Each structure stands twice: as structure tokens, then as C-alpha cells.
Amino acid sequence: MLYLKKYFTEGLIQFTILLSLIGVRVDVDTYLNSQLPPLREIILGPSSAYTQTQFHNLRNTLDGYGIHPKSVELDHFFSIRRLLNQVRSLDHLRVPTTELNAWLVHRDPETVVSAASQSSPSIALDNGGSLEDVNSPEPSAMRGAGSTSESTYSLSGEDSLGAVAPEANQEQGNRDSVDELSKEDIDLIDILWRQDIDLGAGREVFNYSSRQKDGEGDKPDEVNEEASVREEDWRNGINLQEGQGVTLVDGETGESIPEELSRLGTQTSMSLQECLRLLEATFPFGEESEFQATDAAPQLRGPAENAPSTSQGLSLPATLPQTDAPLDLEQQWQDIMAIMELQEMDVNNTAENTNVNNVNNTQASTNESGTMASFGVSQSSLINQDVSLHQASLPSCSQDLPSLFNSELEPSVGQRPNLRLSSSNSSNINSTFGVTNLTGLFLPPLNSTNNLTSMLDESMLDEISLLDLAMVEGFSQAQASQLEDELDSDSGLSLDSGQSPASPSNSETSCSSAASSSSTSATFSEEGAVGYSTDSEVATADAEEGAVGGYQPEYSKLCRMSYQDPSHFHNLPQLDSINHNHTYNLPLASSYPEQPELLGSCSKKCRDKHLQQTKIHPPREFIDKQSSRDERRARAMKIPFSNDKIVNLPVEEFNELLSKHHLSEAQLSLIRDIRRRGKNKMAAQNCRKRKLDTIIKLEQGVQDLRRDKARLLKEKMECLRCIRQMKQKVQILYQEVFSQLRDEEGRPYPASEYCLQYSADGSVLITPRSMTLEQSRKPDKKPKDKKK
DNA sequence: CAAGCATGTCATGCT
DNA sequence: TCAGCATGACATGCT
Numbered sequence: 001m002l003y004l005k006k007y008f009t010e011g012l013i014q015f016t017i018l019l020s021l022i023g024v025r026v027d028v029d030t031y032l033n034s035q036l037p038p039l040r041e042i043i044l045g046p047s048s049a050y051t052q053t054q055f056h057n058l059r060n061t062l063d064g065y066g067i068h069p070k071s072v073e074l075d076h077f078f079s080i081r082r083l084l085n086q087v088r089s090l091d092h093l094r095v096p097t098t099e100l101n102a103w104l105v106h107r108d109p110e111t112v113v114s115a116a117s118q119s120s121p122s123i124a125l126d127n128g129g130s131l132e133d134v135n136s137p138e139p140s141a142m143r144g145a146g147s148t149s150e151s152t153y154s155l156s157g158e159d160s161l162g163a164v165a166p167e168a169n170q171e172q173g174n175r176d177s178v179d180e181l182s183k184e185d186i187d188l189i190d191i192l193w194r195q196d197i198d199l200g201a202g203r204e205v206f207n208y209s210s211r212q213k214d215g216e217g218d219k220p221d222e223v224n225e226e227a228s229v230r231e232e233d234w235r236n237g238i239n240l241q242e243g244q245g246v247t248l249v250d251g252e253t254g255e256s257i258p259e260e261l262s263r264l265g266t267q268t269s270m271s272l273q274e275c276l277r278l279l280e281a282t283f284p285f286g287e288e289s290e291f292q293a294t295d296a297a298p299q300l301r302g303p304a305e306n307a308p309s310t311s312q313g314l315s316l317p318a319t320l321p322q323t324d325a326p327l328d329l330e331q332q333w334q335d336i337m338a339i340m341e342l343q344e345m346d347v348n349n350t351a352e353n354t355n356v357n358n359v360n361n362t363q364a365s366t367n368e369s370g371t372m373a374s375f376g377v378s379q380s381s382l383i384n385q386d387v388s389l390h391q392a393s394l395p396s397c398s399q400d401l402p403s404l405f406n407s408e409l410e411p412s413v414g415q416r417p418n419l420r421l422s423s424s425n426s427s428n429i430n431s432t433f434g435v436t437n438l439t440g441l442f443l444p445p446l447n448s449t450n451n452l453t454s455m456l457d458e459s460m461l462d463e464i465s466l467l468d469l470a471m472v473e474g475f476s477q478a479q480a481s482q483l484e485d486e487l488d489s490d491s492g493l494s495l496d497s498g499q500s501p502a503s504p505s506n507s508e509t510s511c512s513s514a515a516s517s518s519s520t521s522a523t524f525s526e527e528g529a530v531g532y533s534t535d536s537e538v539a540t541a542d543a544e545e546g547a548v549g550g551y552q553p554e555y556s557k558l559c560r561m562s563y564q565d566p567s568h569f570h571n572l573p574q575l576d577s578i579n580h581n582h583t584y585n586l587p588l589a590s591s592y593p594e595q596p597e598l599l600g601s602c603s604k605k606c607r608d609k610h611l612q613q614t615k616i617h618p619p620r621e622f623i624d625k626q627s628s629r630d631e632r633r634a635r636a637m638k639i640p641f642s643n644d645k646i647v648n649l650p651v652e653e654f655n656e657l658l659s660k661h662h663l664s665e666a667q668l669s670l671i672r673d674i675r676r677r678g679k680n681k682m683a684a685q686n687c688r689k690r691k692l693d694t695i696i697k698l699e700q701g702v703q704d705l706r707r708d709k710a711r712l713l714k715e716k717m718e719c720l721r722c723i724r725q726m727k728q729k730v731q732i733l734y735q736e737v738f739s740q741l742r743d744e745e746g747r748p749y750p751a752s753e754y755c756l757q758y759s760a761d762g763s764v765l766i767t768p769r770s771m772t773l774e775q776s777r778k779p780d781k782k783p784k785d786k787k788k
Numbered sequence: 789c790a791a792g793c794a795t796g797t798c799a800t801g802c803t
Numbered sequence: 804t805c806a807g808c809a810t811g812a813c814a815t816g817c818t
Contacts, residue, residue, distance in 0.1 A: 628796085651806065676807090681796060683808055688795085690809090 630674045637667050639674075646671050647678030741766055 631643050639646070640661055649657060654675065658668065738756055741749050749766060757765045757772070 677797065679807065680798080680809095684796070684810080686808085687810055 630670075630677060633670055634674060637670050639663075639667055639671060643674055643678065646674045647682075737764065738766075 628643075634643055634646070641657060645657065646654070658671065663671070734756055738751060738754075739748065741754075743749060753769055754766050755769050755772065757767050759765060
């Protein structure tokens with residue numbers, strides 16, 4: 001944050017203002033966008049990764065949720081997660097949102113229209129969205145689903161919102177102005193950036209494209225040539241792709257530059273009130289472009305009425321009767337708010353997810369730094385916070401992406417309408433639609449409440465996006481739901497974590513879980529509750545020790561080593577800070593110096609201490625220090641066998657062992673205490689693990705319920721919309737029929753005196769209004785029958 | 789230094 | 804009755 005604030009020093013702002021005043025538009029975003037990754041790594045990489053919380057959060061990730069926080073499999077999971085993100089990033093354009101506020105500050109109301117006239121539909125309602133972005137912790141992370149789900153609520157609305165909708169003929173102006181950016185201007189900007197670089201961050205920090213080229217060894221500080229080359233490339237990209245000089249496209253990111261500019265203008269120019277009105281007018285109808293013409297248009301008239309329509313044929317055949325529109329609007333608005341409320345918590349989680357992403361990316365090898373998922377997150381959050389200072393911001397990447405993506409892939413087809421919800425009270429809406437609806441990068445954490453909704457986010461947003469797909473692209477609901485099911489199954493969202501191969505109980509701790517695993521009890525019958533042993537480990541133990549009672553210290557060693565071997569975590573720097581002894585259910589370490597190998601089983605911290613202490617103290621003392629109290633007591637009492645044996649032997653063998661040795665009463669008492677405590681310790685560990693698992697399952701249940709609720713609300717809104725549409729159609733038909741009716745003399749019936757009534761058999765009767773009430777009392781009057 | 793966390797231990801109840 | 808398990812509560816140590 002601090003770093004980024006430096007970016008927006010007065011000098012830069014003033015300079016930008018200056019440029020804008022003279023009509024030159026500098027798309028600083030282009031610079032920023034592609035330069036983020038390194039900065040993210042610099043700023044957030046370590047900080048977000050080296051916390052236990054993050055570590056635990058990882059459990060909630062989509063495919064990692066089944067992994068217990070203490071599981072070694074987290075390592076594997078990290079890799080999978082990272083790869084998954086990379087794959088996802090392939091179809092989610094992740095252009096970090098870099099909001100340079102200077103654009104917002106100086107914007108003239110006059111230019112609003114022109115700015116709003118951007119051709120990109122996605123920017124239509126960015127005004128409110130800008131505020132959303134202010135709080136957006138992680139635009140890129142949500143980009144995938146976020147963009148889609150946003151479109152869910154905004155698609156048609158945008159089209160139908162002529163008010164904000166850009167006009168094709170005006171976008172030219174913006175683009176031209178961008179094109180007018182002279183080399184000198186760029187050089188000036190470059191100078192400013194170098195100043196920033198001196199402050200500690202290079203342009204590459206924001207240079208997404210350069211990040212992709214990290215493998216080629218880009219260095220943030222060697223900007224002079226490289227930066228200029230990139231500028232050239234960038235401009236070339238513009239020239240190459242703009243074709244008719246209209247479309248500015250970043251050659252590497254596919255980012256449409258003028259869209260950014262116009263979006264800025266749009267955001268800046270629109271008032272919050274306007275945004276709110278637009279939102280209210282748009283939202284209920286925003287989901288289905290099919291309905292735009294009939295539904296949305298009449299209700300979108302408000303502020304949009306006089307405004308130019310979008311280039312996407314928003315010349316809607318205006319005006320059908322608005323009958324109950326306000327009521328429905330309110331109703332649906334409430335529903336929307338309910339959904340937002342649901343998702344509100346999710347918003348916070350996005351930050352968590354961001355951190356999770358950071359964790360993943362941090363631990364990822366450097367040559368994979370190109371992972372798109374990795375940088376947008378933190379960077380955008382930083383910048384967005386900065387933007388908030390101005391009470392305005394640019395649209396989040398999530399918002400931009402669809403249009404950018406579309407423009408890149410199918411420029412002729414035009415952009416899918418992507419209306420951003422806007423509202424003056426941006427808190428809810430912003431968080432909900434601006435931030436939450438971003439699936440691409442979701443790494444649903446499992447940690448407690450914060451992580452609760454992350455999975456919800458992804459899954460829900462995915463399904464929302466599917467629903468959108470169904471609505472927008474003609475998918476049938478069945479198809480969408482089918483996809484949704486597939487998505488769910490793929491996402492591993494099944495509640496039944498226990499049955500998952502990667503379920504916590506299986507993956508959990510090294511010497512794990514036999515509490516639920518019958519296999520363990522086969523080896524150490526007495527340890528049926530000791531639990532947490534994996535089958536393989538048990539098998540190993542079996543092989544070495546025999547099935548019955550052949551317990552040897554190596555078992556403990558195996559377990560501990562398998563669990564605590566730092567090699568498992570050498571790729572997870574963030575785990576280095578976690579020094580707890582995660583030896584759930586491990587047999588107690590032997591207290592005997594003749595088993596020095598056991599010392600190797602202690603945690604890294606222990607070993608570090610060991611290294612330190614062995615330099616100073618004799619091994620014996622160190623062993624004493626490392627031993628548990630019971631071990632020390634046992635040594636002091638000269639107990640002739642290990643605590644491991646005392647604790648883990650089956651009761652028969654244990655008694656047999658005691659009988660073999662002639663022990664004093666004190667020794668016997670101590671041995672029994674040791675056994676009791678050892679058993680209880682393992683029981684406590686199992687108990688805690690069970691608690692944890694229970695909590696996780698409950699969290700998942702809550703997530704599912706929330707997702708269901710959101711889905712039902714969405715369906716409800718859909719139904720309401722359909723009903724409204726049907727009502728309007730009926731109304732149209734009514735008027736049409738009524739207008740064609742003629743009395744005996746060929747004169748039309750005055751609508752004020754007559755009305756149509758529908759009978760149960762489908763016939764339509766024209767009835768004097770005065771008789772309507774009477775008819776209700778006397779069923780049969782003398783209507784003139786007219787059947788239609 | 790306090791807070792949060794992990795772990796060990798004890799007491800208690802249950803099987 | 805005893806051994807063992809489950810669990811709440813508390814203590815301790817670490818970060």
C-alpha cells in the first residue's frame with residue numbers, strides 16, 4: 001500500500017491532469033497493468049504467505065479442502081493448486097486493475113457523455129463499480145467467475161441503459177485522443193515511472209506482460225531500453241490491432257485501451273445517484289438480454305432516457321405498459337440485497353483467497369511466476385485502496401475482463417454486455433458484485449468463518465455464471481444445471497469430505513488417524529483410538545514390527561520423520577514459520593539415550609535447538625531437555641523400558657512386561673501414570689482432530705446451504721421476471737384485442753367504459769366496466785360475446 | 789507483554 | 804471393576 005501510494009504522488013497526478021487538460025489521454029493503466037507481478041511479490045508475497053492463518057486457509061481451497069491443515073499433502077496440494085490456477089488463467093484474462101486516480105480527479109462533467117460513450121458495453125455502469133473496486137481486495141482472483149456473475153445481473157441492463165451506454169460514434173474520439181498520445185508524453189510518463197522505480201518498484205511491477213516474460217529475465221530496474229521497447233511494442237500493438245484506428249489493444253494482454261479511458265470518464269462523470277438509479281433500473285432485468293426489449297426498456301427510461309444508446313442496438317422498441325414494474329423492482333431489489341447479504345461475507349474472504357493465492361504463488365517456483373493468478377490479487381487490492389481515497393475508482397479487472405476478452409477473441413461480435421452494478425451505497429453492492437464474483441482464482445480456504453464462503457464463492461459464482469450462460473447464450477436451464485453439476489463434482493465440493501480420498505482423515509497427519517481407520521488397530525490393537533495413522537504407514541510399521549506387539553522405537557521415528565521431515569516442506573517457505581509439533585497421535589518419544597535416532601524426529605525447531613545446544617551442552621543434558629516430563633521421570637526411576645512401550649503396548653503385553661521385571665511400587669505407579677497420560681494425550685489429539693473435522697464439515701454445510709439459498713433466490717428472481725414478462729405480454733394482447741373490437745356501428749369501444757374479461761373456458765368477453773361489479777355478483781349478464 | 793495457538797494434562801463420564 | 808476412550812477445562816510453552 002505504501003509503495004503504491006508513492007505511485008500516486010502529486011507529481012504524477014498533476015502530470016496526468018495536465019495531460020488530460022490538453023486533451024492527451026495517457027493510458028497509464030497499460031503501464032500499470034503489466035507491471036504488477038513483481039511488486040506483488042515484493043509487497044505481498046512474503047507477508048501474505050508466512051502466516052499460519054494462510055496456511056490453514058488453504059484447506060478451504062476448492063480442491064484442497066479435503067486436506068487437513070497439518071497434512072503433508074498440502075505440499076502436493078500447493079502444486080496442484082498452482083497448476084490449476086495456471087490453467088484457469090488461460091481463459092481468464094487477468095489484467096490487474098491499476099487505477100490511476102488522476103483520471104478520476106479531473107474529469108469534466110461535459111466529457112462524461114463522450115467518455116461514457118465508449119463502445120465497450122462492459123463499462124456502461126462502471127460508475128458505481130468504481131466504488132466497488134475501492135474495496136476490492138482481489139480483482140484478479142475473482143476475475144473468472146466474477147465477470148460472469150456480474151454479467152448475470154447486468155447483461156441486458158447495460159444494453160438497455162442508454163444513459164450510460166456508450167455510443168459508437170463517440171468512442172472514436174476517445175480512441176483518437178489516445179492515439180494522440182505522443183512519444184513525448186510517453187516519455188514523460190516513463191520518466192515519472194522511473195521516479196517510482198527509484199522509490200522501489202519498477203514499472204514491470206505492473207507489467208503483466210513483462211511478468212510473463214520473467215523467464216527471459218526481465219529486471220524491474222533496467223527500464224530504460226526495455227521500457228521504451230515495450231512502449232514501442234505497446235504502440236505497435238495498438239497500430240496493428242486497431243485496424244481502422246479505432247481499437248487500441250494491448251498486443252499482449254488484449255486489453256482495450258480506449259475502453260479503460262472511457263471507463264474512467266464514465267465513472268468519473270456519473271453521479272452516485274445516477275448509478276443507483278441505473279442499478280435499480282437495470283438490475284432486475286439485467287440477466288436476460290432476451291427480455292431487454294420488452295422488459296427492461298420501459299423501466300430503464302429514467303436517467304437513461306435522453307442518453308445515447310449503446311452501439312449494440314439498444315434502440316429498444318420502447319415502451320410497454322409498466323404495470324407492476326415498480327413493485328417487482330422493489331421485490332427483486334430486496335432479493336438482490338438478500339443475495340448480496342449472503343455474499344457479503346464472501347467478500348472478505350476474497351482477501352483471504354488472495355492471500356492463499358499468494359501463498360501458492362510464493363511457494364511456487366520462480367519460473368512459474370507467470371501464473372496470472374498470482375499477481376492481480378494483491379496488487380489490485382493495494383491500488384484499489386489507494387483509489388478509495390478519491391471516492392472513485394476504476395472498474396475492477398473482473399469487470400473489464402469479459403469485454404477485453406471478448407474484444408480480443410471476437411472483436412466483430414462485440415462485447416458481451418457486462419453491466420456493472422452500481423450504487424451509492426457501495427459497500428454491499430461493491431463487495432458483492434465487484435469483488436465477490438470472481439471465481440477464476442478462488443482458493444477457498446477452510447479456515448473457520450473467513451474461509452467459510454470461499455468455496456461458496458467459487459462454486460456459487462460458477463453456477464451463477466452457468467446460469468448466465470443459460471440465459472444469455474441460449475443454454476437451456478437443464479444444460480446449465482448439468483454443467484453446474486459437473487462443475488460441482490469437479491470442484492470437489494462434496495460435503496462428504498470423509499469419503500474423499502483426500503479427506504482430512506486420510507491426508508491429515510503423518511502418523512495419523514486410526515480413530516476412524518480400522519487398519520491401524522490391526523497393528524496396534526491398543527491404539528485403535530490413537531488414530532491418524534495412514535494405511536501405508538501402518539503397513540510399514542507392520543512390516544517392521546510384526547502385527548502384534550512388536551513395537552519398536554522405529555515406529556515412532558518413522559511416523560515423526562514422515563510427518564516432520566522438512567523436506568516435505570522445503571518448497572513451502574511459509575510453513576517454515578510453523579514450528580508446532582504436529583505429532584498428533586504419535587507414540588511418545590522414547591526417553592532413552594540409546595535411541596538417539598528418535599531425536600531426529602523432533603521438529604525443525606527442535607533440531608535447531610539441538611544444533612545449538614549440542615555445541616554447548618553434552619548430549620545427555622540435551623536429551624533430558626528434549627524429553628518429556630514422563631520420560632525424565634522414567635529415566636530417574638530407572639524404568640527399564642521405553643515410554644513408547646509403556647504407552648503403546650497392548651494391555652496384555654504391557655502386563656506381561658511389568659511382570660517380567662521386578663519393579664517397585666513407585667515404578668509401577670509411574671509406569672501406569674505414564675501409560676495413562678500417554679493414552680490420554682493421544683485421545684486428546686484425536687478429540688481435537690475430530691473437533692476440527694466437525695467444524696470443517698459444518699462449515700461446508702453452511703456453505704452449501706448458502707449456495708442453495710443464493711441459487712433459490714436467483715431462481716426466484718428469474719421466475720418473477722418471467723411472470724412480469726408474461727403479464728406484459730398479456731397486457732399487450734389485451735390492448736390489441738380491445739382496440740380491434742367494434743360495436744354494432746363499427747365504432748371502437750371506449751376503454752374507459754368497457755373492459756375484457758376472461759372466462760374459465762378461455763373465451764374473452766367485453767363487458768361494460770359498470771357491470772363488472774354486478775357481474776361479480778350475478779355471474780351471468782348479457783355480454784356481447786366475442787371469442788378470440 | 790498480551791493474544792492466539794498448539795499441546796499436554798487432569799478430571800470426569802461413558803463403554 | 805478396570806482399562807480405555809471422549810471431552811471439557813486448565814496449564815504451559817511458543818510465536
